Amino acid sequence: MPFTAKSGKFSASINTLTMGTGEKAIVLGGENVFPFYTFDAPIANAPKVGIEITDGGLEAEPDCVKKYYEGCTTVADMAKKAATFEGVDFLSLHLEGGDPNGENKPTEDLIKIVKEVADAVDLPIVISGCKNVEKDAEIFAKASEVLDGRNAVMLAAKEENYKNVGASAGLAYKQVVGAESADDINLAKQLNVLLTQLGVDAKSIVMNVGTAAAGYGYEYVVSTMDRIKAAALQQGDATLQMPIITPVATETWGIKESVATEEDMPEWGDQEARGIDMEVETAAADLASGSNAVILKHPESVATIAKMIKALI
Amino acid sequence: MALKGLDIFKLSPKKNCKECGSPTCMAFSMKVAQGAVSIDACPYFSEDAKAAMSEATAPPMKTIKVGAGEQEMTLGGETVLFRHEKTFVNKTRYAVDICSCMDDATIDAKVAELKHVDYERIGERMYVEMIDVEFDPASGADRYAEVVKKVAGEGRVLILDCQDVDAAKAALEVCKETKPILNGANAQNYKEMNDLATAAGVVLGVHGADENELYDTLAALEKLGNKNLVFNACTSSVKAAFASAVQFRKAAIKDSNRTCGYPSIVNVSKLAKGDSHMQAALLSLFTVKYGSIVVAEKIGYAEALPLYGLRQNVFTDPQKPMKVEPGIYPINGGDENSICLTTVDFALTYFVVSGELERSGVPCNLIINDAGGLSVLTSWAAGKFSSSSIAKFFQEQDVEGKIKCRKLCIPGKVAVLKGELEAKMPGWEIIVAPREAVQLVKFLKDMQ
Numbered sequence: 128m129p130f131t132a133k134s135g136k137f138s139a140s141i142n143t144l145t146m147g148t149g150e151k152a153i154v155l156g157g158e159n160v161f162p163f164y165t166f167d168a169p170i171a172n173a174p175k176v177g178i179e180i181t182d183g184g185l186e187a188e189p190d191c192v193k194k195y196y197e198g199c200t201t202v203a204d205m206a207k208k209a210a211t212f213e214g215v216d217f218l219s220l221h222l223e224g225g226d227p228n229g230e231n232k233p234t235e236d237l238i239k240i241v242k243e244v245a246d247a248v249d250l251p252i253v254i255s256g257c258k259n260v261e262k263d264a265e266i267f268a269k270a271s272e273v274l275d276g277r278n279a280v281m282l283a284a285k286e287e288n289y290k291n292v293g294a295s296a297g298l299a300y301k302q303v304v305g306a307e308s309a310d311d312i313n314l315a316k317q318l319n320v321l322l323t324q325l326g327v328d329a330k331s332i333v334m335n336v337g338t339a340a341a342g343y344g345y346e347y348v349v350s351t352m353d354r355i356k357a358a359a360l361q362q363g364d365a366t367l368q369m370p371i372i373t374p375v376a377t378e379t380w381g382i383k384e385s386v387a388t389e390e391d392m393p394e395w396g397d398q399e400a401r402g403i404d405m406e407v408e409t410a411a412a413d414l415a416s417g418s419n420a421v422i423l424k425h426p427e428s429v430a431t432i433a434k435m436i437k438a439l440i
Numbered sequence: 441m442a443l444k445g446l447d448i449f450k451l452s453p454k455k456n457c458k459e460c461g462s463p464t465c466m467a468f469s470m471k472v473a474q475g476a477v478s479i480d481a482c483p484y485f486s487e488d489a490k491a492a493m494s495e496a497t498a499p500p501m502k503t504i505k506v507g508a509g510e511q512e513m514t515l516g517g518e519t520v521l522f523r524h525e526k527t528f529v530n531k532t533r534y535a536v537d538i539c540s541c542m543d544d545a546t547i548d549a550k551v552a553e554l555k556h557v558d559y560e561r562i563g564e565r566m567y568v569e570m571i572d573v574e575f576d577p578a579s580g581a582d583r584y585a586e587v588v589k590k591v592a593g594e595g596r597v598l599i600l601d602c603q604d605v606d607a608a609k610a611a612l613e614v615c616k617e618t619k620p621i622l623n624g625a626n627a628q629n630y631k632e633m634n635d636l637a638t639a640a641g642v643v644l645g646v647h648g649a650d651e652n653e654l655y656d657t658l659a660a661l662e663k664l665g666n667k668n669l670v671f672n673a674c675t676s677s678v679k680a681a682f683a684s685a686v687q688f689r690k691a692a693i694k695d696s697n698r699t700c701g702y703p704s705i706v707n708v709s710k711l712a713k714g715d716s717h718m719q720a721a722l723l724s725l726f727t728v729k730y731g732s733i734v735v736a737e738k739i740g741y742a743e744a745l746p747l748y749g750l751r752q753n754v755f756t757d758p759q760k761p762m763k764v765e766p767g768i769y770p771i772n773g774g775d776e777n778s779i780c781l782t783t784v785d786f787a788l789t790y791f792v793v794s795g796e797l798e799r800s801g802v803p804c805n806l807i808i809n810d811a812g813g814l815s816v817l818t819s820w821a822a823g824k825f826s827s828s829s830i831a832k833f834f835q836e837q838d839v840e841g842k843i844k845c846r847k848l849c850i851p852g853k854v855a856v857l858k859g860e861l862e863a864k865m866p867g868w869e870i871i872v873a874p875r876e877a878v879q880l881v882k883f884l885k886d887m888q
Contacts, residue, residue: 130655132687166683342749344788350524384745400742407717408724408746415728431717438678
């Protein structure tokens with residue numbers, strides 16, 4: 128008697144969302160099954176992998192990443208180089224230097240970098256903010272303007288600034304609006320509802336529902352994503368059917384497992400391997416829980432995760 | 441299908457004798473339906489009723505014990521597919537594989553390497569719990585038994601990865617007291633392997649070229665009366681391995697297909713030979729989705745640090761917050777003259793705060809209060825993180841005797857405690873720190 132599994136295919140599905148334009152455009156979502164459950168129904172659009180660079184350029188990268196960008200002098204050079212790495216589907220420009228509590232770079236300087244990067248590559252672009260809600264509203268408004276027609280992702284609008292970001296990115300320039308909430312299905316739903324009430328097209332919203340490095344309260348990430356996918360697919364909740372994008376690098380490259388040098392922690396061994404595995408293992412868990420796209424930093428991590436996705440789809 | 445409380449009540453003796461520990465038969469039936477107590481707790485259920493019930497009320501997935509003595513551990517026994525539905529009960533275990541084709545020096549090095557990873561994280565010992573010993577036909581049964589004997593004393597549960605009946609027999613002779621897993625049954629040899637496993641009293645692992653063969657072999661072994669089994673996820677591809685691990689778990693828990701209700705072994709060493717980062721990714725994937733044991737080529741600190749953290753997170757009970765041990769944690773070489781910061785024992789708070797403090801590079805002492813494992817505002821609202829509780833904790837821990845510095849930073853979210861603390865802890869300068877941990881680096885640097 129052969130093994131017969133009941134199908135776990137749902138009648139509802141995740142929204143499809145296009146990032147970027149032209150030949151390099153990518154499509155997220157569209158599946159009507161849980162992550163990688165290809166045995167229930169085929170998954171047309173495999174999850175995508177993005178690579179992150181920052182406005183800080185080469186200097187801001189961890190030592191083990193620098194060697195991959197040898198010879199690059201500007202952020203645009205790095206973007207060009209990043210586009211050539213194996214497995215890269217899109218580019219994320221993280222404007223962390225804009226943070227008023229950090230370097231507090233003026234918005235004009237950051238936008239100049241955005242423009243240079245956009246001119247240098249034809250990959251889909253994600254603009255990741257500096258986490259300060261006022262500054263981000265300003266950055267996203269200007270970035271949406273200079274990226275007009277590129278179908279870029281503004282990552283992300285939060286409860287505090289969704290009106291500004293939604294209006295500029297979503298309504299005025301028809302970019303993709305990222306909606307960021309912190310590990311809570313109700314907050315994620317609420318933000319989607321608010322954005323759509325503002326007039327933003329539900330089909331051009333991508334969610335960042337919260338992220339953590341493996342071991343750092345990761346149970347909230349798993350359960351939030353599990354519940355969102357169940358609500359979207361099982362219950363057909365249209366306010367939670369947006370694809371999920373998860374920034375991984377910003378979490379994993381700041382914690383001690385990746386930062387501690389071999390001199391600090393001799394028994395832990397090679398620092399680069401630790402950084403990569405932390406990024407890779409976190410990303411694999413994100414994808415298994417429901418991310419439709421992950422953003423990574425180390426080229427080796429990008430290649431590994433792209434390979435894993437290919438093997439599973 | 442699981443029985444409802446009322447169905448069980450109908451079959452119950454309705455004596456309300458309380459011998460089972462429940463006040464009434466109705467209450468007892470409800471508990472049985474929830475799986476909280478076993479039907480055997482009632483001495484008066486008729487045998488027929490019990491037989492009918494135990495079949496229907498048995499957990500959908502078997503709980504399997506492996507290892508002996510201190511190494512004994514349980515696998516499987518899960519009742520839900522997602523942790524938010526209830527909780528996952530038996531965490532994934534990890535194994536490193538060695539082979540009888542390796543020479544002694546290589547085996548020694550591999551064993552030393554896997555034993556190197558052994559540390560504690562929030563009260564849990566993190567180490568590689570198992571060794572998978574692969575049989576190499578070319579070097580024969582004697583060499584296999586020799587290798588098994590060599591590693592049997594290493595304090596790890598063994599997985600005898602061997603589908604050759606004679607070699608398995610010889611290996612079991614030298615290690616059966618340690619209760620290894622005989623991971624060797626397939627569609628051809630399952631009868632002989634079943635005899636070996638039952639005679640030695642060990643768990644039998646089942647292989648299959650595909651899901652159908654695997655399922656049929658499991659069913660055939662059940663027919664022979666053996667339910668002390670684990671199954672191997674298919675190794676033909678990553679996709680096949682994922683499909684079999686997920687589909688069997690789903691069939692067991694959602695569709696009550698008991699033949700699928702056994703713990704799984706996923707061998708990522710075979711799925712991604714030589715690619716350590718890919719194996720790291722797969723270790724993580726199969727921890728989230730339904731591997732009971734995952735076998736890899738190597739688990740060093742690079743693989744282990746994220747993996748064990750992930751496992752600890754995923755297998756934590758959603759109803760119980762994760763706590764760290766209250767006490768004084770010196771950070772960045774903090775000593776008796778370093779500034780003190782205090783917060784609650786909620787694990788997530790501890791990790792976020794200690795991470796930021798480490799990033800600041802400023803030597804300090806992080807003093808973790810006993811706040812019932814709740815976050816700052818929740819424990820404050822519950823009265824578990826108050827000026828009295830902090831003052832009392834400082835006394836109990838003899839903080840004043842251990843630390844000379846009299847500067848204490850409190851979380852910005854409980855700034856209201858400043859005045860009360862100054863009154864209750866004379867001599868201390870109470871400083872209000874930022875509301876969010878990420879602002880700590882700037883705060884500490886500015887203060888210097």
